[in-house]
Amino acid sequence: MAPSILPTTHLLGLDLTVSVRQPTPLDFPISAPASPADSQVSMSTTTTTSTPATSLYAIRQTPNAGRAVFATRRIEANTLLSTANDLSINVLLRDYRKEVCAQCFFYDRGTTLPLRNSSTNLVFCSPSCQQEWLAQAGDIGVQAWTAAEKLSKGKSGEQRDGDYDMVDPHLPRPTTQDIAAAWESASSLATQIRLARAGTSPKSTRKALAAALREAVVPDVLAFCVSAILVAYQSPERWRGILDLVPDERPYHSFVDLAAFTRSYLQLLAVLPDKLLPLTTPETLITASSRDSHNSFGIRSLEDEGSEFFGYGCWGSASFFNHSCGPNVRKERVGREWRFLVDRMVEEGEELCISYLSGEERTMGSVGRRERLRGSEDPASPQYGRPQRAKLSQRRLIRVTSLGLFPGLEGRKMVPPLE
């Protein structure tokens, strides 16, 4: 039966121009590099087609929308298709760190949660969530998050990079060459910091380390990088899941964004536990950004149509659904899991789609939705016409609101919801 591809495109009149990536085997070994990889600024760009363990659907290549999920038999309405419990890279926005449980993302309309871990500054809704988080993080995770928290808090209270928050979202996205050059230019400082950490350091290398620590911190970017490095270190299987996702070769939405990542890299090189240093590399961080960009799900409040955007995360197994504005699959977050349920009866061979939109976007007109789904308004850009996922980046959303492009939505409580 012929697959029904791009239902939304027709509904919205979108002119999507998404290139098809051929599935190829994974080429990125998970093991730590033998030596610091500061001169490697490449990312792994291959994807493979996973085989889900279900008789309900299969993932297949489509002519013009990459891989997609197709029903392999008739499925009744309200059938649970899959449960994604493989949260890997994720960020809980700093502004919400006292209000959202770091384990199950419970949120009670802005109430500060009762249990706080003093070294990481994370809060929990219950002792069991706290214990579960600690067990999953392990000693190395606690050490890494403690080090990041110290950096974010700074000696004189909270540090914020003003430029980062205020950047114009319409600035051009860095090209792949810009990205390679930025990471390359961080490499000599990185080498010095590594030498200083190894204790074989003349004064100049110790200075490099001190300089990295004096730079302004962007806590949410730092958290993204810590999370990525920990996934790469602790969960080879989940990291492979990340590698399997469709990459965005231009994941940084501005030069300020790119600089925040290279700076976070140097800062983390200066403070993370020794064991994590072999994976604290441009390759890890570029790979993480490139996969996160089109594959993250927003983590939102469960009430008020998800008006509170707490953060975002990658659930590798959930990232093969394409977007439709008339989806036949609905998604529900239950704690750290996503559940996908068929909304109406589907026939064998039908494409199973979710909506990438949420909150206010669901009630937007087609023009507004089309704008939200476009990666770029520049037809020359490879992002042009590409549907973008939720967060696409919380960083961008925060800036959009701070620039007042959504009048009345200023302030972090009113970040415009995207999914």
Ligand SMILES: C[S@@+](CC[C@H](N)C(=O)[O-])C[C@H]1O[C@@H](n2cnc3c(N)ncnc32)[C@H](O)[C@@H]1O
């Ligand atoms: C989360 S991934 C979905 C799975 C993806 N197609 C793959 O091959 O892995 C999101 C990406 O899929 C593509 N996509 C999703 N929905 C689409 C649609 N309705 N039409 C065309 N491309 C779509 C876009 O490239 C988007 O960036």
